[in-house]
Amino acid sequence: MTEDRPLVVRTFDLKKTYRTGFWLNQTVRSLKGCSLSVTEGETFGLLGPNGAGKTTLLKILLGILRPSGGSGTLLGRPLGDRSVRQRVGYLPENPYFYDYLTANEFLNFIAGLFDIPQGDRSRRIAQLLDWVGISQKNARHKQLQQYSKGMLQRLGMAQALVGNPDVLFLDEPMSGLDPLGRYQMREIILALKDQGKTIFFNSHILSDVETICDRVAILADGELLCSGRLGELLGYPDGYKVRGWSGKLEVLETWLEDLDFENGQWQGTLKGELPDFLATLELMEAKLTHLTLARPTLEEFFVQQLRDRGFVVSPGK
Structure with a gap:
């Protein structure tokens, strides 16, 4: 049972407020008191419409942003603690790559940041590129400016795995992928889950979330609307x-x-x-x-949760 496993992510009443306007005299509340937990070995899906605060929450967990209020822990350490970074992998929604490097060169650079011994790098890089579907030699030695968005997304997944992380944060990992790429990405995530990795990801593709995740949460307008296992949220089917x-x-x-x-x-x-x-x-x-x-799909449940709280207006209204 995941309830008996250590907590990897835990937040208490997490808040984030930004100052905007020419004089910075206006405020926008991106998170409004978010409390959640993710246990070791769990695959956790965070859902929400655009602007819900999903990426803000993820960046606070990673220590990229500081919260305006509340607290939390990652791998047992306070949020922002640098000592856990070697154990974390991250794929941002819009990853940045050095255009004139090849896939091999880029991953070799990332491996250097993780102090992976030179003798182990080639084997590790070849394994990761095969795993994410960049197996052809001509693709590995192309400059990244020649890659499609889907190819860059696969490379981004490879770089997130270079350090063999204990916990993996993925921001829209299916973005830009064709159906075959989505299938391969799902298989990668499921394989990582079988290895006991903890995976926290945001996605708009609810069918993938329903297939992959142990638990999900819905975030809208900075508020956590609900959280739980799919059976708890959707109901247990009886037909x-x-x-x-x-x-x-x-x-x-x-x-x-x-x-x-x-x-x-x-x-x-x-x-x-x-x-x-x-x-x-x-x-x-x-x-x-x-x-x-015979139970609602995750998409139906998601839309109904937003509609019940006034976030979704029916067409024509």
């Missing part, structure tokens, strides 16, 4: 939602609640046993095309 085509309406009505039947296509919530329903479909020569657990 299936199904979709398919062909079959007899009068038979489907006996099996499905909220049945929608139009032009031979149907969908609804199953109210019987799945094996028996599948046998019935086979007898009718009907086809099942979609099967999901």
Whole structure:
């Protein structure tokens, strides 16, 4: 159980206020009392709309920004303590790279910052580039100014892993990736999770968060709206939602609640046993095309949480 493991991240009533305006006489509250915790080996997803304060929170955890109020710890040390930096990896949302370096040269530079012995660097760099999908020699020796955004994102993931960190902070790690790149990034994160790494990341791609994360939290306008395991937030499913085509309406009505039947296509919530329903479909020569657990998706839950608190306005209103 993760509850029995040490806390890696812990914050207490964390606040951040910025001064703005020509005379710096106006204030913007980016965080309004954020308290959360992440345990060792956990994959934690922080969700929220643009401007919610996600990146601000992440930078405070990393010691890049100082909080205006509250406190917290990272790996058992106060936020901002330099002694933990060797144990932390970070992929920013918009990473900066030296355009005229190659991938090999850039990672060699990062490895030097971590004091990785010269004899181990080549093996480590080759392993990481293979892992993130930059395996071709011509790609490794290209100047980074010739890389696409997706390639740079993969390289950014590699640099975050150079020091073999205990905890990894990822700010929008799927940004700019094509479907294959997103799949590879998910597999990397899941492999790191299997290694016992602690992963804290922000994302707008809720389907990926739902697949990867042990726990999630929703941040909006600097306020933490909710936090917990997916089962706690979405509810534990007690049935299936199904979709398919062909079959007899009068038979489907006996099996499905909220049945929608139009032009031979149907969908609804199953109210019987799945094996028996599948046998019935086979007898009718009907086809099942979609099967999901009967609970809200993370996206539906996310939007409803924002709507309930006035952050989302329905179209046309």
